[in-house]
Amino acid sequence: QVQLVESGGGLVQAGGSLRLSCAASGRTFSTYTMGWFRQAPGKEREFVAAISWSGESTYYADSVKGRFTISRDNAKNAVYLQMNSLKAEDTAVYYCAARTIRVGIPTVQMAYNYWGQGTQVTVSS
16 A cells, blocks of 8 residues: 655745655665646546656656656655646646556556645646
8 A cells, every 4th residue: 555645835926936745654665666646626627747766767738747746755755746836727736656667657547646736836827
């Protein structure tokens, strides 16, 4: 069983920055692919970013490429999402997800088998 707890959300003005954190339980965190997804009001949950178990490979949605950075610290069982140049359209609940299968860096929700409870990010324009 893997538990994921997000933190770092809040209210920020457009153009500002936030750093989300996700703390994970489990002794084998270093083998998980980790991802961030988000869900805006009235919309489906969408992929934001993902990182391989080693941290060597990352993948981003086109909408956040160049503004967001995903990283991980396997010694701390944590994954991060640095969000810069935030826009009003980034407003959403952000979810951390874990894929316990080591292969691949998927962008689809069904590939991830553990999820956090989410943290709200609100960007005011």
